[in-house]
Amino acid sequence: MSLFSAFGFGYILVKLNKFVGILIALIVILLTIPSAVAGIKNYVFAEGGYVEKLFYDSTNFLLSKGKYDEIVLSLPRKDSELTHAALKRGYRAGRPIIPAIANKRSFLSYEYFPFEVNVDERIDLFYKMLLLERLIDSENQEYKNLLKAEIEKRLKLYNVNYIHSPDPLKSLLLFDSIKEVYKNSGAFIYEVN
Amino acid sequence: MVLSKLRGNLLNWKIVSLIFLLSAFLLGFAEYDRSTLLGLFLSYYQFILAVFFLIYLPGKFINNLIKAKLHFFEELFLSCVYGILLFALTLFTFSYLKVEIIGIAIIGVIDFLVIKDLKKPKVKFRKIDAFSYSAIVLMSLIFALPMLTSGYVGDSLRLIGVNNYDGLWYLALINELKFSFPPQHPGFAGEMLIGYHFFLFFVMAKLGNLFNLSNIDLMFKLFPPLVSLLWGIGVYVLMFNWSKNRVASLFAVFFTMFGGSAVYIAWLYGHKNISLDSGFGVLQPATSLVNPTYAISIVFLTAFLLSVYKYYKLNSIRWFIPIALIAGLTPIFKVYGGIIILGGFILFVLWELYKRNLYILPFSLGVIVLFFTAYWPFTDKGAHLIFHPLWAPHNVLNDNLPWYGYEEKIRTYSNQGVIRGVVITEAFSLFVFIFGNLGTRLIGLAFGGFFKLKQRKLPSIFALLVWAMAGASIVIPLLFIQSGKVFETIQFMWYFLFL
Numbered sequence: 001m002s003l004f005s006a007f008g009f010g011y012i013l014v015k016l017n018k019f020v021g022i023l024i025a026l027i028v029i030l031l032t033i034p035s036a037v038a039g040i041k042n043y044v045f046a047e048g049g050y051v052e053k054l055f056y057d058s059t060n061f062l063l064s065k066g067k068y069d070e071i072v073l074s075l076p077r078k079d080s081e082l083t084h085a086a087l088k089r090g091y092r093a094g095r096p097i098i099p100a101i102a103n104k105r106s107f108l109s110y111e112y113f114p115f116e117v118n119v120d121e122r123i124d125l126f127y128k129m130l131l132l133e134r135l136i137d138s139e140n141q142e143y144k145n146l147l148k149a150e151i152e153k154r155l156k157l158y159n160v161n162y163i164h165s166p167d168p169l170k171s172l173l174l175f176d177s178i179k180e181v182y183k184n185s186g187a188f189i190y191e192v193n
Numbered sequence: 194m195v196l197s198k199l200r201g202n203l204l205n206w207k208i209v210s211l212i213f214l215l216s217a218f219l220l221g222f223a224e225y226d227r228s229t230l231l232g233l234f235l236s237y238y239q240f241i242l243a244v245f246f247l248i249y250l251p252g253k254f255i256n257n258l259i260k261a262k263l264h265f266f267e268e269l270f271l272s273c274v275y276g277i278l279l280f281a282l283t284l285f286t287f288s289y290l291k292v293e294i295i296g297i298a299i300i301g302v303i304d305f306l307v308i309k310d311l312k313k314p315k316v317k318f319r320k321i322d323a324f325s326y327s328a329i330v331l332m333s334l335i336f337a338l339p340m341l342t343s344g345y346v347g348d349s350l351r352l353i354g355v356n357n358y359d360g361l362w363y364l365a366l367i368n369e370l371k372f373s374f375p376p377q378h379p380g381f382a383g384e385m386l387i388g389y390h391f392f393l394f395f396v397m398a399k400l401g402n403l404f405n406l407s408n409i410d411l412m413f414k415l416f417p418p419l420v421s422l423l424w425g426i427g428v429y430v431l432m433f434n435w436s437k438n439r440v441a442s443l444f445a446v447f448f449t450m451f452g453g454s455a456v457y458i459a460w461l462y463g464h465k466n467i468s469l470d471s472g473f474g475v476l477q478p479a480t481s482l483v484n485p486t487y488a489i490s491i492v493f494l495t496a497f498l499l500s501v502y503k504y505y506k507l508n509s510i511r512w513f514i515p516i517a518l519i520a521g522l523t524p525i526f527k528v529y530g531g532i533i534i535l536g537g538f539i540l541f542v543l544w545e546l547y548k549r550n551l552y553i554l555p556f557s558l559g560v561i562v563l564f565f566t567a568y569w570p571f572t573d574k575g576a577h578l579i580f581h582p583l584w585a586p587h588n589v590l591n592d593n594l595p596w597y598g599y600e601e602k603i604r605t606y607s608n609q610g611v612i613r614g615v616v617i618t619e620a621f622s623l624f625v626f627i628f629g630n631l632g633t634r635l636i637g638l639a640f641g642g643f644f645k646l647k648q649r650k651l652p653s654i655f656a657l658l659v660w661a662m663a664g665a666s667i668v669i670p671l672l673f674i675q676s677g678k679v680f681e682t683i684q685f686m687w688y689f690l691f692l
Contacts, residue, residue: 001634001690002445002448002452003691005635006441007438007441008638008641009636009637010440010441010444011441028636032447032632035469036452039480042353043480049357067372095358096361097361099364099380100368101364106382111362117378117381
């Protein structure tokens with residue numbers, strides 16, 4: 001309706017007394033501007049908004065390695081609630097930051113549109129990896145081996161090249177095919193061969 | 194003699210511009226820190242030349258083809274829009290065939306054909322025009338601020354507001370489209386990307402590939418000023434053609450960029466917790482650029498209307514070419530904008546058929562072909578509209594104006610069988626949703642309606658077409674919600690506020 005409305009203001013200034021016309025136009029501009037200012041000031045005078053430094057540094061490392069078609073599996077914190085439902089909630093609260101700034105495809109990042117793919121299968125891999133991490137000091141070797149074999153198989157199946165984690169993961173050092181290639185105090189990256 | 198000829202050639206601005214292009218291209222291979230001010234300056238240099246050669250000149254080719262006689266700013270605006278579409282279509286076709294290089298070569302040949310006959314532009318500026326265009330540039334720069342404030346800051350990356358969510362998705366898409374086509378889902382490796390209109394990011398990705406421009410700069414520093422300027426200039430030239438009134442044209446630019454709702458009235462009544470820019474359920478346009486697909490669809494919608502207007506004025510069927518190009522390709526840039534433009538195109542075609550102008554038929558077929566080759570393969574076949582009348586106005590009252598007690602009123606009136614109460618409550622919800630969101634635009638609409646009625650003239654067929662498109666853009670969100678993301682259809686209201 002902005003275009004049609006503009007016709008009206010054209011008429012006001014042409015057909016009415018110029019002083020009245022300008023006065024009406026000024027009042028309208030003054031009444032209109034607050035909502036525009038409210039929107040724009042959120043961006044111009046915003047504080048923060050910086051990508052967390054340690055995370056950003058880790059994405060710069062990924063950026064320097066390989067090509068875009070390599071796949072990064074980005075794990076949640078290792079003390080996350082360990083249920084499929086909680087991990088799925090975490091996934092849905094996430095952002096596609098790895099494919100955005102690390103120039104790598106992501107194994108699983110939440111987007112904003114309906115998309116019929118099997119997310120649960122990938123969430124299950126998160127679950128198993130975090131479970132193995134929690135069981136690392138347990139004596140149930142047989143179960144740990146089962147988990148390890150399953151994880152290894154799935155990482156191969158999905159062609160995962162890197163694992164990005166906010167925490168160091170002792171369990172990944174059990175794998176011959178995985179080695180730590182980057183760390184800072186807030187991000188750890190493991191390469192999968 | 195040879196020397197003087199060579200000197201003459203060197204001074205030839207066409208050759209000089211080609212040298213600039215080459216320098217911009219070679220700059221892409223240079224290693225420099227793009228997060229510094231100098232880096233940004235060099236990126237602007239590359240981008241301006243990229244836009245001139247890959248967008249403006251191909252667009253001018255279409256203008257030459259249709260023998261359009263345009264003023265400088267009309268020509269600038271339409272060439273850029275047609276150029277974006279032609280560049281996207283050409284690269285899309287050859288990327289699909291895995292021979293993108295041929296697409297680039299074709300753009301090169303088109304450039305050559307245009308440059309061969311290119312004359313120095315004649316820009317006649319009257320003082321009043323200088324004022325108008327200065328105002329447009331100023332408004333465009335302010336309009337672009339919500340994007341310009343994000344990006345590299347020293348050795349950090351800053352993503353403000355929605356840019357920290359949706360912006361990441363756009364960046365991921367550019368990365369994906371720089372690397373592969375058809376694209377995979379960047380956040381779900383191994384799956385094809387469907388259900389998203391990604392063509393704008395395809396254009397960014399291809400420009401980025403050719404000139405080695407960074408995604409962050411493309412997204413936050415380079416495209417926003419371009420789109421913002423196209424928006425401002427486009428709306429101005431459209432309205433100046435239509436109204437022949439500079440004040441109306443400038444007000445149109447102002448309202449389409451900074452129009453506001455009437456939420457301040459609720460503030461005057463003490464309800465200061467309601468957002469000033471989206472309190473009545475529809476985000477006002479001041480931050481439109483943070484949704485780049487919407488912003489570019491507005492530019493296309495403006496170009497569509499200007500092209501249709503030119504056709505009605507000049508009655509040359511050559512204008513069907515760009516009209517069909519816009520109608521066929523907009524859906525893959527922004528599906529909601531595409532629906533509004535396609536709706537307008539269908540009415541346009543029906544009117545032409547009513548006039549027995551059968552030349553429109555092959556162009557209609559062209560639109561169908563473009564739609565089914567560019568848009569359809571990437572649709573999420575599971576997404577659809579659900580009939581749910583007045584969902585949006587009800588939600589505005591429930592969520593933003595809870596003190597009105599909408600639910601309670603409707604429940605009580607329904608239980609007691611007070612039909613008048615139900616009707617008044619529903620009318621209030623519609624009143625708030627429509628008139629509240631129109632805000633000060635209502636004053637212009639009232640005066641415009643009054644003076645038009647006084648003229649006792651029937652509206653033009655063009656005005657009826659725009660009214661019909663505006664009507665469609667409000668009826669859809671009032672009657673339907675979208676599967677998956679129910680509130681998304683509210684975006685149609687943005688087109689309503691624009692038109």
